[in-house]
Amino acid sequence: MKLDAVSDYFTGLQQRIVAALEALDGGKFRSDAWTRPEGGGGVSRVIEEGTLFERAGVNFSRVQGASLPASATASRPQLAGRTYDAMGVSLVLHPRSPYCPTVHMNVRCFAAGGLWWFGGGMDLTPYYGFEEDARHFHATCKQALAPFGTERHARYKRWCDEYFYLKHRAEPRGIGGIFFDDLNEPDFDTCFSLVRSVGDHFLTAYAPIVEKRRAVPYGEREREFQAYRRGRYVEFNLVYDRGTLFGLQSGGRTEAILMSLPPRVAWRYDWKPAPGSPEAKLTTDFLQPRDWV
Amino acid sequence: MKLDAVSDYFTGLQQRIVAALEALDGGKFRSDAWTRPEGGGGVSRVIEEGTLFERAGVNFSRVQGASLPASATASRPQLAGRTYDAMGVSLVLHPRSPYCPTVHMNVRCFAAGGLWWFGGGMDLTPYYGFEEDARHFHATCKQALAPFGTERHARYKRWCDEYFYLKHRAEPRGIGGIFFDDLNEPDFDTCFSLVRSVGDHFLTAYAPIVEKRRAVPYGEREREFQAYRRGRYVEFNLVYDRGTLFGLQSGGRTEAILMSLPPRVAWRYDWKPAPGSPEAKLTTDFLQPRDWV
Numbered sequence: 001m002k003l004d005a006v007s008d009y010f011t012g013l014q015q016r017i018v019a020a021l022e023a024l025d026g027g028k029f030r031s032d033a034w035t036r037p038e039g040g041g042g043v044s045r046v047i048e049e050g051t052l053f054e055r056a057g058v059n060f061s062r063v064q065g066a067s068l069p070a071s072a073t074a075s076r077p078q079l080a081g082r083t084y085d086a087m088g089v090s091l092v093l094h095p096r097s098p099y100c101p102t103v104h105m106n107v108r109c110f111a112a113g114g115l116w117w118f119g120g121g122m123d124l125t126p127y128y129g130f131e132e133d134a135r136h137f138h139a140t141c142k143q144a145l146a147p148f149g150t151e152r153h154a155r156y157k158r159w160c161d162e163y164f165y166l167k168h169r170a171e172p173r174g175i176g177g178i179f180f181d182d183l184n185e186p187d188f189d190t191c192f193s194l195v196r197s198v199g200d201h202f203l204t205a206y207a208p209i210v211e212k213r214r215a216v217p218y219g220e221r222e223r224e225f226q227a228y229r230r231g232r233y234v235e236f237n238l239v240y241d242r243g244t245l246f247g248l249q250s251g252g253r254t255e256a257i258l259m260s261l262p263p264r265v266a267w268r269y270d271w272k273p274a275p276g277s278p279e280a281k282l283t284t285d286f287l288q289p290r291d292w293v
Numbered sequence: 294m295k296l297d298a299v300s301d302y303f304t305g306l307q308q309r310i311v312a313a314l315e316a317l318d319g320g321k322f323r324s325d326a327w328t329r330p331e332g333g334g335g336v337s338r339v340i341e342e343g344t345l346f347e348r349a350g351v352n353f354s355r356v357q358g359a360s361l362p363a364s365a366t367a368s369r370p371q372l373a374g375r376t377y378d379a380m381g382v383s384l385v386l387h388p389r390s391p392y393c394p395t396v397h398m399n400v401r402c403f404a405a406g407g408l409w410w411f412g413g414g415m416d417l418t419p420y421y422g423f424e425e426d427a428r429h430f431h432a433t434c435k436q437a438l439a440p441f442g443t444e445r446h447a448r449y450k451r452w453c454d455e456y457f458y459l460k461h462r463a464e465p466r467g468i469g470g471i472f473f474d475d476l477n478e479p480d481f482d483t484c485f486s487l488v489r490s491v492g493d494h495f496l497t498a499y500a501p502i503v504e505k506r507r508a509v510p511y512g513e514r515e516r517e518f519q520a521y522r523r524g525r526y527v528e529f530n531l532v533y534d535r536g537t538l539f540g541l542q543s544g545g546r547t548e549a550i551l552m553s554l555p556p557r558v559a560w561r562y563d564w565k566p567a568p569g570s571p572e573a574k575l576t577t578d579f580l581q582p583r584d585w586v
Contacts, residue, residue, distance in 0.1 A: 048562055
């Protein structure tokens with residue numbers, strides 16, 4: 001295990017991504033460093049009311065603890081309660097334009113009880129879908145995993161479709177991407193290399209999409225639909241997301257963890273878009289498990 | 294056990310409360326009846342964009358199921374997985390004016406494995422606090438419980454303060470009220486009588502407060518603060534609330550369950566009100582466990 005090398009890669013990745021997002025937005029991300037009494041800390045990079053991003057956060061954290069929370073060990077219950085070292089970069093970007101999708105990316109590494117494992121992924125949540133963007137995002141995810149075996153992308157794409165799913169809505173959170181957890185084979189170096197490839201492909205996957213869509217004009221109707229759909233993002237993150245629950249349970253920094261929540265959200269009772277409308281097409285044409293590549 | 298009598302009281306209570314709220318608002322609540330394949334159903338009464346209420350729901354449901362979800366049996370783990378009959382009225386009212394508090398009330402009855410128990414309560418969540426309103430609300434809660442022993446109000450008030458608490462914010466959801474669960478002593482009739490008293494006192498506790506505050510003028514500043522504070526309501530309901538989780542886990546009607554979520558919500562990073570401002574007073578003077586009566 002070379003945990004410090006992983007930690008160094010993560011802090012460098014955070015800096016590179018923030019620099020690129022600042023260039024896209026034109027504004028500056030604030031930087032909040034924090035430590036926690038139990039050990040470790042992090043750096044939250046945040047922008048609100050930017051030109052491109054209404055609210056966006058890119059967080060790095062590395063925390064040590066005396067007792068691993070259950071949310072971190074779904075498939076390793078024997079490790080719950082052990083001392084641990086957990087590190088990762090997690091980002092959620094909420095653009096202001098309803099034509100620019102929300103995106104999430106995470107890379108992480110856990111060590112506990114003499115074991116280690118990696119996890120991560122990225123996934124896209126459009127409000128108005130574009131087939132071309134969906135293909136580009138998924139193709140880039142596939143590229144990131146290509147050096148690590150032919151089966152891997154299909155497996156991680158399916159895992160993403162399964163994970164980012166709102167059971168109570170019978171609805172996926174977005175159009176997916178890739179997701180993986182408990183990665184510890186064949187060896188540490190290969191796993192670390194895979195995680196680096198995912199992290200390094202994030203900007204390639206996302207930046208061209210916002211560059212293409214940011215100038216599309218929109219009005220109140222599109223903003224309302226975006227606010228309504230963002231409610232689903234809140235529901236997923238607070239009810240199901242293991243990363244969010246791990247953060248809240250492990251005494252992480254609440255404001256940094258909840259940076260994933262959108263800036264303005266609306267809930268409306270039993271609302272449905274008009275059949276055939278662009279808003280209805282999001283569900284019929286995009287929020288369906290589909291082979292995009 | 295006279296479960297049908299309880300069920301009849303609950304449907305009558307829903308009708309009386311909706312009639313009173315319609316008189317306050319001037320608008321009409323829509324009525325959606327639903328059934329579920331596993332057994333049972335309910336009636337959702339909902340208003341949105343009313344004069345007084347921006348979004349409000351008063352739900353009745355009675356559902357039978359083959360396997361009691363864990364969220365319903367925190368203190369009776371041996372009943373998880375048993376057949377059950379669960380009924381209740383649950384309401385959350387989100388007024389448009391930031392000077393009118395959000396309120397929640399619930400009365401419920403469970404039967405499973407030959408056992409039965411009642412639960413319920415009501416609690417108030419102001420955006421701008423008024424001491425007089427807090428005293429009135431708590432005094433009415435105390436009145437409701439007065440016939441059932443001198444210790445009961447203090448115990449149910451403390452239970453409410455403990456239950457409606459956001460651990461990750463180290464902050465109560467509102468100014469409390471009363472909360473109880475697992476009530477099955479001394480006998481069914483007394484418990485049912487207590488639950489009726491709680492249900493019957495709801496309008497007395499809440500209506501005078503909105504009548505007094507609804508005409509207070511407000512602007513963008515107060516609406517923004519309300520939207521921000523409503524985020525805490527969302528966080529509590531989706532992360533902690535057993536009723537919400539029971540509903541979602543038991544295959545309840547999602548739109549009815551999530552009627553508790555506010556209509557318009559904002560999240561802002563690490564925002565704090567100016568010291569001494571009316572917004573800061575909410576935390577310093579009201580969101581503190583306090584003996585209001």
